[in-house]
Amino acid sequence: MIIRSQMKSAAKAQIKGNIGILFACHLVIGLISMLTAPLGLGFLIAPSFVLSTNIIYIALTQEVRPSVSDVWKGFRAFGKALWLSIITWFFTFAWSLFLVIPGIVKGYAYLMAPYIFADNLGMSAREALAESKRMTNGHKFDLFVLSLSFIGWFLLIPITFGLIMIWLVPYTNATLANYYLAMKDEKSTVTQSAEQSALA
Numbered sequence: 001m002i003i004r005s006q007m008k009s010a011a012k013a014q015i016k017g018n019i020g021i022l023f024a025c026h027l028v029i030g031l032i033s034m035l036t037a038p039l040g041l042g043f044l045i046a047p048s049f050v051l052s053t054n055i056i057y058i059a060l061t062q063e064v065r066p067s068v069s070d071v072w073k074g075f076r077a078f079g080k081a082l083w084l085s086i087i088t089w090f091f092t093f094a095w096s097l098f099l100v101i102p103g104i105v106k107g108y109a110y111l112m113a114p115y116i117f118a119d120n121l122g123m124s125a126r127e128a129l130a131e132s133k134r135m136t137n138g139h140k141f142d143l144f145v146l147s148l149s150f151i152g153w154f155l156l157i158p159i160t161f162g163l164i165m166i167w168l169v170p171y172t173n174a175t176l177a178n179y180y181l182a183m184k185d186e187k188s189t190v191t192q193s194a195e196q197s198a199l200a
Helices: 004-015 019-039 042-061 068-096 100-109 113-119 125-135 140-148 165-199
Strands: none
Touching (some): 019 042, 042 068, 042 165, 068 113, 068 125, 113 125, 125 165, 140 165
């Protein structure tokens, strides 16, 4: 069982002392995205920056201090990152054509695909999506509740003139990275138990 409060507590501990460098990473990504948007490049580079962000936070959960140069790591898999973004959007949109709820459910089913890909760059985009569906099985509602748990913090954005984002963005990203690793460990344990039972 994955305990949401533990994921959040771990995230707070991990970002402590790293807020400055994480802010610098997000600032670089934000500035580059803003400067390239008028050129129509935002759609092309955004998936690689998402991949870089996930790589940074997965490493952070393993006590690896990030550096600003890490924002370029996602571009090593530029094509696959872009394709993952495209097919994730397509499948989510396709399910949304039936009803809103199925689209939301599929959105959470695919939520971990970028983290899985960041953790396994040798995977194809379709493999990352398939693994996300398997990993989030039984956890989609928990992930929905996890999303809702951040609403109170986001309501503070206008009150703090946006300054809380310096802490909130790393906090949410680190929490999701911890949740991904917890689900990964859980599924690995289940698989090992099934294999041992089959051999018994």
